Amino acid sequence: MALKDFPLDECLLQGNASCPGCPATIGLRLVLKALGRKTIMVVPACCTAVIESLYPHTSFDVPVMNIAFEAAAAGASGVEAALRQQGRTDITVVAWAGDGGTYDIGIQALSGALERGTNFIYICYNNQIYSNTGIQRSGATPFAAWTTTTVGGKTEFRKEMGEIILAHHIPYAAQTCISYPEDLYCKIKKAMSIKGPKYIEILAPCPPGWRFSMDKTVEMGRMAVDTGAWSLWECENDVMTFNGKSKLILEKKVERKPVEDWIKYQGRFSHLFKPERDEKRLKAIQEHVDLLWERYRKCYVKI
């Protein structure tokens, strides 16, 4: 899959309300290119509700239903059931939610919909914060990151949503990142070809939330993967495959870069470097990533 093979059609219209350099809109453009127009989206409270722009206009050229924060997967269950009754199984039902709506307030509805075998794609665009409400901590916020509710840095590590999803043993789950269009596109396409519940999580580096310059959105995602702070994988019928750079890291074909190479460019971690280096927390962050990859290797590298 080369970039020239991506469809031209744009279902997210220009002149929307997203911030400059927004990772959600990069993700939405890619996702909608893969999904095409036979798509109904269900969106809970999140930045996308703003990106849609103001009534009576919308920047989405596919049908979108906004629903309450905790409710994306449940709302999508209803849409899917109705379409099945109407014989419209040609339409893809997609829930598109942020990490707050997925890791935290929406996890119950999500788990329920996965367990019920709902035929839909749940996409979490993860910017590791409640960004729409002004940068508060979520269950996806990494350890030591500044947010407006973790002023001295978050004191807990983020939860591994991917592993929680895998415990549902759904037919397809994947992690990707807005910086890898081919990886992202192919994962959406694969999800569309599979019946049942699918979960795809997209890392979405947020310039105002992470405190980096808005031209670095894509670069910040690549750095996350290079340092192992994020990984690209897919799990189809319980068979786990790491993709791209993450596969090379897992197989130790390339060296995983120190996580500091990623966090030092983000203002949300600046208190770890100024006025002096906080060696204790920097070490804790690196050790946490090391442990994660040790676990990945134990679970997913065949000896």
Added chain:
Amino acid sequence: MKKYPVETSLSYPKLGAMGKTGSWRVFKPILDKKKCVKCLRCWIFCPEGSIRREKDDSVNIDYDFCKGCGVCANECNVKAIIMEREEAKKK
């Protein structure tokens, strides 16, 4: 486009729903077509969809809506796009 006869918060698609967002721009991407290798990285990564992909895979920038984030310039491997301050150009 069919309007539904019910008073609820139903919105209809519009290009430029928030107006000409090009007015938000502080820095403007300037494309040097001679340097462009048609790799389409700027097109695929543009958060706004403001890089227009032409039939021959060359690109043009839609300044009506480009918010000037600079992702295109940052992602261009051949430095065919540079960012220029808007005011400087006006002078």
Added chain:
Amino acid sequence: MTVMMDTGNRIAAKAAVMAKPEVVAAYPITPQTTLVEAIAEYVARGEYTGEYICVESEHSAMCACIGASAAGSRTFTATSSHGLLLMHEMLHWAALARLPVVMCNINRVIGPGWNIWVDENDSISQRDTGWIQFYCSSNQEIFDTVIQAFKLAEHEKVVLPVMVNLNAFILSHTSMPAEIPDQHVVDEYLGKYVPKWKLDIDNPTTFGNIIGPVHYYKVRRAMQDAQLNAKKLIPQIAKEWSKLSGYFHGDLLEYYKCDGAEHILLSMGAIGAESKIAIDELQKAGQKIGLARVRVIRPFPTEEIIKLGKQADLVVIDRNISVGLEGALFTEVKAALYGESDAKATGFIAGLGGKDVTYKDIETMCRKSMKGKAKEQEWYGVEE
């Protein structure tokens, strides 16, 4: 036509299935369980062929109904008490979205402590959500009202969700006969569901994005207009139903022996049914008292209450309490009378927590009120 001798819950389920919703989404809660179990039996027997989503919470039940309704399907759910409270956010959502979801609510006490008996505080506390609310007093009325609820909810001048309330156990678990018309009668009455708006890939819209004050104001006003339209339509669609089925349940209030009455009792739900016996006894004893059983609390039957206030003094029994004020029906009745009638109104709180309210109790309350011995607002039967 057949006669079905069964519980209120099972008759509600029968009505819901005969309305042929394409999607039912529900979560079990006592005392609603036998209703959703009955639907599951219809599914197992192949008599209900729509989607039956067994969701993981009542919140998700309402969300799934909202999603299905927005996608253009007729939908139904049922809940009770804490389930209804968990749905609260989405009750507003469904109404603001103008989605004609129909729901049965089995009126049950709110905890703590846990108590599964009848009390109307669950649905009374949802009055401001924009849902139309019916209160039934017999199994025949449950059947007729559930069918009519779909007709009303989907009416082009209404397009609002409808809640049909039935009291826990007294109705939900008590067998009474109900006449069930043939399927074709219901089919003919309801017709094919045509959504007023839907998520449509051929006409993409975004539902529920950010809306400013000017437009939001209009959306709220339109909901109010729709509720007021419903007030006129409720008797009308009931008449249409009675022509087909033979049964009329449809006025905003059910009047019982009100001619010449100098006092009129206002009550709801099962107490409303029990009140008829009390009125019979009181009239036998020469008392000039009649009954107006309130069937619909949203839209509120203001004009009808004023009419009653011009005829007689009013006695109101509430099986709910707006803590810090008084019974909700009592407040609303007085508000309706304001500036329109000098009728004296007395209010009783009775039967909270499922405490039994017999016709004898109702008689006692009425006598006290008629003698002028009742305070403006009283708690009946609180054991010290």
